[in-house]
Structures are given as structure tokens and as C-alpha cells.
Amino acid sequence: MPRLRRPSRIRPLAAVLLCALLAGCGPRAATTADTAERDVRRAVADWSRVTPEGLTGIPFADRAYEVASVRRDGERALVRARLRYRLAGYDTAPEESARELELVREGGTWRVDADRPAPGALPQLWDQGAVSVAAGTHSLVLGGAGQSGGTLREIAAEADRAVPAASAAWPGTWAGRVVVLVPGSLDAMAGLLGRPADTYRGLGAVTTGRVGAGPAPADRVVVNPEGYAGLGAEGRRIILTHEVTHVATRAATTATTPLWLSEGFADWAAYRGASTTPGRAAPALARAVRRGELPGELPRTEDFAFGGDPEAAARAYEGAWLACRLIAAKWGEKALVDLYGRAGREPLDTALREALGVDRTGLTEAWRESLREELR
Secondary structure (H helix, E strand, C coil): CCCCCCCCCHHHHHHHHHHHHHCCCCCCCCCHHHHHHHHHHHHHHHHHCCCCCCCCCCCEEEEEEEEEEEEEECCEEEEEEEEEEEECCCCCCCEEEEEEEEEEEECCEEEEEEEEECCCCCCCHHHHCCCEEEECCCEEEEECCCCCHHHHHHHHHHHHHHHHHHHHHCCCCCCCCEEEEECCCHHHHHHHHCCCHHHCCCCCEEEECCCCCCCCCCCEEEECHHHHHCCCHHHHHHHHHHHHHHHHHHHHCCCCCCHHHHHHHHHHHHHCCCCCCHHHHCHHHHHHHHCCCCCCCCCCHHHHCCCCCHHHHHHHHHHHHHHHHHHHHHCCHHHHHHHHHHHCCCCHHHHHHHHCCCCHHHHHHHHHHHHHHHHC
16 A cells, blocks of 8 residues: 655745745845935936036927946946937937936935046037027027137028028928037037048038938037138038038938939039039039049049048039039929939939939930030
8 A cells, every 4th residue: 555645844844944044035125235226327317307507508308318337336326328318399309329427425315426428429519518509490509618609690590591492492391490510619520520620621511410211310510610610601601501401301311312412412402593603613623624634424422531632522522513403404403303302212323214314324424515515
């Protein structure tokens, strides 16, 4: 007959003892370290709701830090976080920035003692000093340390003229407003963009942003204060209209859009309706044509490189403008706009055939002939 076994009473008792020893059978009690980290995170959240000194006047729609890590050392803490913010009326999606924050505990309360770019991250304009603000009808101008209110108001007025000029050239849907950053110096501009200052020397402004459709932070037109100051009234108008046109066409611009078409269209919009002659507006290319150096092909992407041969870059921009000017004159402004939209969706050869009824060779030959006639 099988032998019956009595239920053991030792095993449950052992399990109870083990739970007691490991303290793992119920919710873990918060430790001092847990509480401190929670308080640090709360202090960072509170900081995101405060407008620090030097940022007053910037119309933040929202501003928040997503904490990635917290490292404590006694009464100090180092936080890595991602800042996300939107400018009211301009950004349809948050601008993002990797940040590093230092916090100190005083009287039992944590507070932010420093807020700076994370190692390897680009700075924000306010990292370079107090920011001044000038608001136009279609523009928001943020000035870096050292910029005067008068300068910012003048740039806002010029940007307000550039927006309707860009809209007249580009009938596609766009926001119809622009954010302009005016750093305190060329070196400050280079710091914001993460490239050497010589890259932008001699330029009036550049545009930063994401190509393609969809919600995104507003493009930022970044003014080179030294290059812009050296321009006359007409030059400033052309530069800002060119850059604002890049903002207007951004949703239709993709990786397939040729740079000659993107840059040429922006210049065409800037010169549209002006009485400037090709010889006057394209001096570098005119000199080359008169020397018998007629280009054999439309400008290539590498021809537009910053920081290289300034004469070669000038010829590329001028040639791109004259190509778009030719298309508008020969095939019509609507055909030029159609070509731009198609070139962002289709191979260039397909876009040319559908918009203009010619292939790349046909356009190139027509362009070269126009250079011979207009720049001789």
C-alpha cells in the first residue's frame, strides 16, 4: 500500500522567511536615492515652466525637458535631457536640442544652476547671451547678444516685404511667415550652425530647415551680421527674399530637387520684377563667358559648396538663376513652378518632359545659347 505523505509545514515557513529577508514580496520602499532623483526630475520640470532671464520676449508656445539620465554627487546633480519647444504662431512641431543641466540642493530644495548644450550638441541662440525680439507682421526676429533693437526692427521690416514677394513667386501653400535669427557676430553664427566661420564669410544669410512636407519646426533664416551689414538696400532685399523663398518652397523640396533649381528659383523670385540686367546681376559668369569659358552643363551640386572658390560658387548661383529666368521667359512662370513641384517628386528628366516638353540636353542647350546672347 502506498505510503501517504503529510503536507510539509516547513516549506511555507521557509518561503515567508525568504520574503522577509529579501523584502521582495511587496512593493519596494522608496530609498533616499529614489526620492532625490524624483525631486531632481521635478525641479527640471519646474524649470521648463519658467522663462529664464535673457529669454523674456521669446513667444514660447511650450517648452519641456525630457530627462534621459540623472547623476547625483552629494548636493549636486547632472542631468542629460532633450529640450523640445515651439514658437507660438511659427512652429507646427517642436524644435529639439540636447541639453545638460546642473542642479544644486540648497535648504533641501533642488534648483537648476546651469543649462547648456550637451557635449557635441549645437547651441541655441540664447546660449550666446541675452536675446532681443522684434516682431513684424509676417516675421519674428530674434537677435543675439550685442544686436540693437533698431537693427532687428529693420530686418523685420525687410522680412515683411520678402514674405509677399515669395508668395507671389510661389503660389503653393506655405505658412506665410518666417523666423529670422540674427547672431551677434559671424563667429556666433558659425557656432549656431556648427561649421567654421570662413564657410559663411561674405554671405548675407542662410536658411536651415527640414525638406519635405509634414509638421516641422519653422525654417530659421540665419543672418550673417557682418555680410548683411555690408550690403546696400537692394542687396538686403534680394538676400532676404531669396532665403524666404527657400522657406516658402520647403515642403515641395526633397532630396531629388536639383540644387540649381532650388537656388535658381529662389534667386528668380528675388529678382522677379526688378530691372536688373543679367550682366549686372551675374558678373562672375559674365566674365567667364567673355573669356570664352561658356559652361558645358547646368551647375552641379558640388559647384555650390560654401568655403571653396568664391568665383566658382558665384558662377553656379548666377547660372542657376539664369536657367530659371530662361524657363520663366520661354515656357512661362507657371511651367517653372510646375517643374519645381515635379522635380521634388519625379526624376528630373521626367519632370522636364512633363513640365517643359524638353529633355536635359534640350534645356542645357537653350540655357547655353541664352548665356551667349545675354552675357557677351
